[in-house]
Amino acid sequence: MINAVGLSKRFDSFLAVDSVSFNVESGEVMALLGPNGAGKTTTVRMLTSILKPSAGTARVAGFDVVRQPGQVRHSVGVLTENHGLYMRMRSEEYLAFFGELYGLSPVQCRQRVAELLDRFGMREAVGKRLGEYSKGMRQKLALIRAMLHNPPVLLLDEPTSAMDPQSARLVRDAIAALRTEQRAVILCTHNLTEAELLADKIAMIKDGRIVALGTVGELKRQWLGPTLLELRVARPLDGVAESLTGLVQVVATGPDWLRYNSDEPDAVNPRVLQRLAAQQVPVITLSEVPRSLEDVYLLVVGAPQQTDGAARVVQTQSEVPLPVGPAGAKIPANN
């Protein structure tokens, strides 16, 4: 649904986006993460046919962003970084204006506006001027504007910023619903929890380049090492670590716990439990040590750029290189 190949944008001598490539299918949500000025907004503007790429190509909903800008813009709903509402208007009037711009008939527009206002709990505020809206309400209305014409592609920049937890939840549910409606969504956000929660795929962009691309799990494995598991037993650990030799590589131990890495926890963990049961070791818990997307983000974005310019793109799990390092270093000495 969204296909970018070698997309670049140069402003005079400044290269804002450098050879960005990715693919977002129908029913997929891709989070575009990166620090301010990394090139996220410029990428989105190229995908909306607002800016012309200096190099590379992109197709959105089957339309070329350079040759078919009108069709591209018709197929895309955009939530811009700043909501950009007209403060003297009322919500229905505002949405009717955008409905007209997108070619909706008055009847279609009224139905859709009513449906979306209800869905986002905005009915009560209909009579107010937009200038009287809270920040969160303005953000929700801007999101409604983006969804108004039922576009197959949505480009959402910080959709839950300035929202209270309740509204943010509402919007997150709406984005999740977009996935089930088979729409392709690009989500630009600094909220990594939200990205982890919503995105099927993450692209991290730094200095205009995609430096990491893959699912959350893939990125964690790639940047933080294999899955880290923690085993707790109901007695001192004496001899337990040694009994697992040959099955797993224990990386840290405590008085009644140990941790090990595993590429294939689904296969390894039952065998670990079997061996411990055979030795009558009372196991309390065996769980994955939580590792957040934030850890990956800080590692990726904080890391110096690779000199070959290639992103660490995860294709399949089997292709994932297994760097040793950051994960082990993060294990607390005593937990």
Added chain:
Amino acid sequence: MTWTEARQSLSGALIITRREMRDQLRDWRIIAPVVILTLFFPLLMNFTAGQAINFVERYGAPVIGQRLVPFLLMIVGFFPISVSLVIALESFVGEKERHSLEPLLSSPLTDSQLYIGKTLAAMLPPLLAAYLGIAVYLTGLALTIHWHPDVILLVQIIMLTTIQALVMVAGAVVISSQTTSVRAANLLASFIIIPMAMLVQGESLIMFWAQYDVLWWVILGLVLVTLVLVRMGVRLFNREELLGRDIDEINFKAGWRTFADAFRGVGRGGGLPAWYRGAVAPTVRRLRWPIGLVAATLLLATVLGFRYASVYRLPLVAGSLRGVEANFNHNLAELGFVSAGGAAWVFFTNLRALVIATLLGIFSFGVLGVVLLMVPLALTGFFAGQVALIGLSPLQFFVAFILPHGVFEITAAVLEGAAILRLGASVISPPGGKTLSEGWLMALADWAKISLALVVPLLLVAALIEVFVTPLVVRAVLR
């Protein structure tokens, strides 16, 4: 574009117009001045006109009153449209500043639809207010002093009012495209306000002299200015320009780099010959159309000068030229013409003319620069015509007096004129992918290349020939 497409395109633009007009009608800062200028100001002008007529008639100068009434008609029309400048700045750059432009730019409307929609929105309310103000003023005059305007004058005033509103809005679009804040746009608006104020003063003079026919030329001039500004606006009001650049800061370093890169051209290194090959030659090739245009214009000026010789005939007789020949050497020696100093004088005079032409060209989209270059050629044609009128050969005159140094001088004028024209055109239509300032700096670099590499050497040669060779040829011919 078919009629249906044009209608669809306009209907898209009108969505923007309707929204913006609704928005304006909710803003008391726009409504208040428009209402005052539409209703109260014309009535005040009625009163003023009545009082003024009574006053001047007491002193036996009714003509002042007669001239004042149409002048006030123009002013009543002009004041409301001055609001259109503010609305246009607010509409174009204000939306950019408030970030409400991006959702619009993300919509399927084309750049032209957005431009037309916003232009109409900025123009229509003040223009309707101006028409209403004129109607109020005329009604008041009809009721109080029973004055009715001449239909032609009324048409002229309505046309002036309309075209002036368009000039201001089109100018505001150009300004808006070069700024990212209303504050900066308001500062730049002086480039519209000052010329408009001068224009109104000029129109006032014309109206007080009752030279109403001249107003047609003013209207024609304004139409041309509007066309240029609309062309610039359409070129500059596009998504790429509006959201692709942050252009409020003056970046001398980047500006100098743009100029220097364009001046050096491709294939740096290799000294002067490489620069001529890599920078000057491509510029001349790029200027082939302006060169052709300027050459044709100068030829036209010569022909016009020749034609006007019979209209403004000089009291010359063929016999008197013999006396010129007799004292030729003596006169030249007395002037100190045939000397290095004479050559330097000719060179610097020509150079000064080209510098003035360039400066005029910068402020007139290239037009006045070329017009200035046309003057000497028109005079040449005029004198050739005078020579023909007294029975001598104009061709012989041209070959003897002009051709020896003219080959170099006219070539220099054509090249310089082309560079000036490009400098002006770069403002109207910057090269693709470049900002207005980048385009202008590149054209300035082209002008500098042409001037330094070709025009100055040509003028130097021309000056030497004019001083040391042309007199010999002239004397030989006169003999």
